[in-house]
Amino acid sequence: MNLDExxxxxxxxxxxxxxxxxxxxxxxxxxxxxxxxxxxxxxAQPSILEDSFGIGIRLIxxxxxxxxxxxxxxxxxxxxxxxxxxxxxxxxxGLAAKKVKLDDSKAARANFRAPERERxxxxxxxxxxxxxxxxxxxxxxxxxxxxxxxxxxxxSSSIEQKYLINSDGAxxxxxxxxxxxxxxxxxxxxxxxxQRTIQQGESGGLxxxxxxxLIEKVEHEAALLVEVLKKAGKPPTGVVDVILSPELSGIAxxxxxxxxxxxxxxxxxxxxxxxxxxxxxxxxxxKVGSDEANISDDPxxxxxxxxxxxxxxxxxxRKRRLIKQGRVSEFLHNRSTSAExxxxxxxxxxxxxxxxxxxxxxxxxxxxxxxxxxxxxxxxVKDGVYMKSFTEWNIDxxxxxxxxxxxxxxxxxxxxxxxxxxxxxxxITTPALWGSVKGRTKxxxxxxxxxxxxxxxxxxxVWTGGPHTLLIGIRLGSR
Amino acid sequence: xxxxxxxxxxxREAKKLGADDAISLSAVSDEQMVRFANxxxxxxxxxxxxxxxxxxxxxxxxxVGASSNPEESSVxxxxxxxxxxxKGLPAEPNYSxxxxxxxxxxxxxxxxxxxxxxxxxxxxxxxxxxxxxxxAGAARSAGAIEASLASCYxxxxxxxxxxxxxxxxxxxxxxxxxxxxxxxxLSCSSTLAGFRPGEAGRRAGEDxxxxxxxxxxxxxxxxxxxxxxxxxxxxxxxxxxxxxxxxDAGTSYLAGKxxxxxxxxxxxxxxxxxxxxxxxxxxxxDEGSPTQSTTxxxxxxxKSYLHNLTTSKKFKTKSTGNAGWIEPNPWNLEVSAGDSxxxxxxxxxxxxxxxxxxxxxxxxxxxxxxxxxxxxDGAYLVEKGEVKGALNGxxxxxxxxxxxxxxRSMSESREWIEWWEVHTPTLxxxxxxxxxxxxxAYG
Numbered sequence: 001m002n003l004d005e006x007x008x009x010x011x012x013x014x015x016x017x018x019x020x021x022x023x024x025x026x027x028x029x030x031x032x033x034x035x036x037x038x039x040x041x042x043x044a045q046p047s048i049l050e051d052s053f054g055i056g057i058r059l060i061x062x063x064x065x066x067x068x069x070x071x072x073x074x075x076x077x078x079x080x081x082x083x084x085x086x087x088x089x090x091x092x093x094g095l096a097a098k099k100v101k102l103d104d105s106k107a108a109r110a111n112f113r114a115p116e117r118e119r120x121x122x123x124x125x126x127x128x129x130x131x132x133x134x135x136x137x138x139x140x141x142x143x144x145x146x147x148x149x150x151x152x153x154x155x156s157s158s159i160e161q162k163y164l165i166n167s168d169g170a171x172x173x174x175x176x177x178x179x180x181x182x183x184x185x186x187x188x189x190x191x192x193x194x195q196r197t198i199q200q201g202e203s204g205g206l207x208x209x210x211x212x213x214l215i216e217k218v219e220h221e222a223a224l225l226v227e228v229l230k231k232a233g234k235p236p237t238g239v240v241d242v243i244l245s246p247e248l249s250g251i252a253x254x255x256x257x258x259x260x261x262x263x264x265x266x267x268x269x270x271x272x273x274x275x276x277x278x279x280x281x282x283x284x285x286x287k288v289g290s291d292e293a294n295i296s297d298d299p300x301x302x303x304x305x306x307x308x309x310x311x312x313x314x315x316x317x318r319k320r321r322l323i324k325q326g327r328v329s330e331f332l333h334n335r336s337t338s339a340e341x342x343x344x345x346x347x348x349x350x351x352x353x354x355x356x357x358x359x360x361x362x363x364x365x366x367x368x369x370x371x372x373x374x375x376x377x378x379x380x381v382k383d384g385v386y387m388k389s390f391t392e393w394n395i396d397x398x399x400x401x402x403x404x405x406x407x408x409x410x411x412x413x414x415x416x417x418x419x420x421x422x423x424x425x426x427x428i429t430t431p432a433l434w435g436s437v438k439g440r441t442k443x444x445x446x447x448x449x450x451x452x453x454x455x456x457x458x459x460x461x462v463w464t465g466g467p468h469t470l471l472i473g474i475r476l477g478s479r
Numbered sequence: 480x481x482x483x484x485x486x487x488x489x490x491r492e493a494k495k496l497g498a499d500d501a502i503s504l505s506a507v508s509d510e511q512m513v514r515f516a517n518x519x520x521x522x523x524x525x526x527x528x529x530x531x532x533x534x535x536x537x538x539x540x541x542x543v544g545a546s547s548n549p550e551e552s553s554v555x556x557x558x559x560x561x562x563x564x565x566k567g568l569p570a571e572p573n574y575s576x577x578x579x580x581x582x583x584x585x586x587x588x589x590x591x592x593x594x595x596x597x598x599x600x601x602x603x604x605x606x607x608x609x610x611x612x613x614x615a616g617a618a619r620s621a622g623a624i625e626a627s628l629a630s631c632y633x634x635x636x637x638x639x640x641x642x643x644x645x646x647x648x649x650x651x652x653x654x655x656x657x658x659x660x661x662x663x664x665l666s667c668s669s670t671l672a673g674f675r676p677g678e679a680g681r682r683a684g685e686d687x688x689x690x691x692x693x694x695x696x697x698x699x700x701x702x703x704x705x706x707x708x709x710x711x712x713x714x715x716x717x718x719x720x721x722x723x724x725x726x727d728a729g730t731s732y733l734a735g736k737x738x739x740x741x742x743x744x745x746x747x748x749x750x751x752x753x754x755x756x757x758x759x760x761x762x763x764x765d766e767g768s769p770t771q772s773t774t775x776x777x778x779x780x781x782k783s784y785l786h787n788l789t790t791s792k793k794f795k796t797k798s799t800g801n802a803g804w805i806e807p808n809p810w811n812l813e814v815s816a817g818d819s820x821x822x823x824x825x826x827x828x829x830x831x832x833x834x835x836x837x838x839x840x841x842x843x844x845x846x847x848x849x850x851x852x853x854x855x856d857g858a859y860l861v862e863k864g865e866v867k868g869a870l871n872g873x874x875x876x877x878x879x880x881x882x883x884x885x886x887r888s889m890s891e892s893r894e895w896i897e898w899w900e901v902h903t904p905t906l907x908x909x910x911x912x913x914x915x916x917x918x919x920a921y922g
Contacts, residue, residue, distance in 0.1 A: 044569045046541035068525040071547040095520035095602045126567035150729020186729035195844045268516045271621030272653035394839035401920040432922020475921040
């Protein structure tokens with residue numbers, strides 16, 4: 001099955017919906033192929049091949065929004081499902097006290113493809129096996145390898161394809177191949193354990209493997225994990241300065257800036273699931289951080305995991321400045337939230353699959369780089385901790401009360417990195433965190449993540465990132 | 480689609496290709512949903528799907544394929560692609576062939592076809608729940624009702640056939656008094672007769688009202704009374720950690736503890752392939768083994784991990800009927816009932832907190848079970864057996880083993896829980912735990 005064969009079904013659905021009285025209609029053929037491979041402690045697990053296409057139909061009747069989906073891809077089924085969707089919207093409109101409206105965003109006509117030099121289809125069928133085999137070999141031969149008792153290594157490649165049309169004239173075709181790695185390494189010695197979860201991913205062709213430098217990265221993390229297990233001592237508690245690595249800066253930006261600035265959460269739509277926000281519809285301009293707090297989300301970054309230059313409502317997207325000099329600058333919007341709040345849509349609507357409704361999502365969320373070098377940032381710290389990687393993290397559903405537990409973390413004394421410290425806990429409110437930012441380094445690095453939201457749940461690929469970020473006067477805890 | 484025909488085609492073509500073992504598992508599902516927020520419908524959904532999962536083996540090599548387009552014309556090509564991919568794989572040391580005893584499984588029971596007919600009622604259920612919450616004091620409510628039916632058909636190359644069908648209807652409602660005060664209600668049932676949208680709405684509304692003017696707690700150790708919703712979130716994780724795959728992978732705190740005390744003597748945990756009222760499960764697993772009831776923890780002692788054929792070979796035991804072709808998984812978890820009423824549990828607490836809902840449970844280390852989770856909605860401070868007020872801004876930070884080893888008592892009443900934060904259906908009481916570490920954020 002391929003995308004071209006299925007486009008007619010999207011046009012059929014759109015026509016049936018419009019003829020049946022839908023005020024707005026869209027149809028999205030969405031699917032692709034995937035290939036996955038796993039090693040558990042060096043032992044092969046079943047290889048996985050996936051092949052999936054379906055159609056998602058979304059429409060508005062009498063102000064009520066309805067969404068339906070199927071992978072039974074024949075004209076009769078799609079026609080019947082579209083009619084049922086119209087009926088469903090009309091039947092439920094009595095409960096829709098607030099009518100759904102879409103703004104007048106310009107409908108895109110585009111065909112975008114994530115750049116790929118070597119197409120995924122051309123891969124040797126055994127390439128993921130060879131990749132993981134080499135990672136396994138390196139991890140089991142790195143410095144201190146005998147302590148790495150357990151390893152889960154998973155590599156997968158996918159090609160996501162979409163064809164979207166709507167009654168406002170959008171017509172968007174896309175192809176985004178991705179490579180993804182997930183690993184859990186467990187080091188054990190004298191009854192003590194340490195564990196590192198590693199996630200890497202980006203869009204692109206086979207060349208992404210070399211670009212990501214996966215083999216060396218995982219080997220490096222394995223050796224560090226053993227160091228942490230053997231050498232990490234007690235972290236300081238009380239008020240100190242903290243330098244967050246790009247990995248920590250990125251997760252904090254994603255959790256406590258990106259999520260609370262999703263306009264659908266602010267308007268209450270995710271209230272029973274992912275929650276709401278500490279911000280309100282009128283919070284634009286509110287000071288939530290120091291002048292050094294600058295956070296953005298950019299779906300147009302080439303190679304990125306969250307590459308989506310045209311969104312799933314058929315609107316061209318752009319970089320969004322979420323926080324500028326400590327003030328809330330803009331929310332993430334789709335056509336409905338921008339209409340409701342009377343502002344401009346910035347096209348953040350994304351869907352993970354044909355059977356998932358497009359909703360407001362982040363893409364690649366990051367702290368903007370500054371002008372320090374890492375050494376200059378270090379020199380600012382008399383007594384503190386450098387948190388380079390993290391394990392446990394969570395945040396409340398208003399995105400105000402968050403926690404990050406460090407894994408690879410070092411004491412800083414008088415501007416110099418000192419010994420490893422074990423599991424420092426940064427448990428802090430959102431304004432306290434971003435209000436304490438004093439400096440940022442020049443570099444910008446990204447990590448892959450899978451962001452969960454929606455009902456049914458949608459785990460969507462994103463990047464999180466940033467520079468090194470200096471926080472001043474933070475109370476740290478320990479586990 | 481004729482699932483029997485698809486399965487026969489898959490098994491026949493797999494044999495022709497030279498597979499040692501083959502399994503075809505085809506499924507069809509129909510899911511209806513309404514979602515609401517601010518007392519108003521936000522979207523109505525209907526997802527109708529079919530799917531085909533294929534398992535092939537050759538010379539101790541295994542591959543799994545998933546296709547959402549199982550038409551006969553495409554099945555052959557899909558199988559050829561799968562079979563070809565086997566050649567590049569290494570042999571698996573713990574490979575185990577499929578059972579050879581011919582078996583035929585029928586539906587385990589508990590299916591309610593009436594759930595298919597809620598198309599016209601589902602919005603009314605939402606209205607009933609919202610109205611009940613409003614009457615109880617809520618200013619506004621958000622939530623979702625999901626009504627779903629699923630059928631699956633299994634056929635193996637060794638002569639095992641199975642068919643089962645499941646039904647369930649789930650409501651998750653969250654009510655708000657203001658931005659600081661909220662309550663949560665669930666109704667989870669495999670039958671329409673057992674669905675209680677009004678009751679769930681009333682609970683959410685009452686808790687929202689009781690949560691007015693919450694205060695942040697002092698950090699420290701508290702007795703914690705976990706609602707079935709909160710306890711199920713942690714117990715479903717214990718169920719995942721009891722998977723032999725997780726144990727072998729070093730991602731389970733239960734590794735190496737068979738026969739050891741891992742919980743309080745009042746705590747027993749079982750997994751059931753099928754149980755009356757259960758929201759999941761069936762009579763056979765994905766490898767064609769019969770499902771069963773497995774005691775994971777009995778009076779605090781770890782009795783068994785959950786196995787499929789591959790893990791059972793490695794652990795030198797028998798499959799517990801929990802396959803998963805890659806990893807075994809629990810079907811329906813059941814925690815033993817206690818002997819206390821809710822008021823008696825509250826009365827036992829000297830310095831404690833009642834938690835009604837939580838989310839975002841994450842681990843420092845799966846091997847040690849160190850985790851934290853974020854309570855939300857109704858949370859109440861208890862002193863000397865009396866509720867003293869509402870709390871927010873707290874976090875539970877502890878280890879799973881210490882928590883379940885410190886269970887003092889549990890309620891006689893139990894509820895089925897499955898929602899956004901609990902994916903394995905769990906029958907669970909209120910659970911009172913001593914000395915749990917509670918933290919709060921700086922700033």
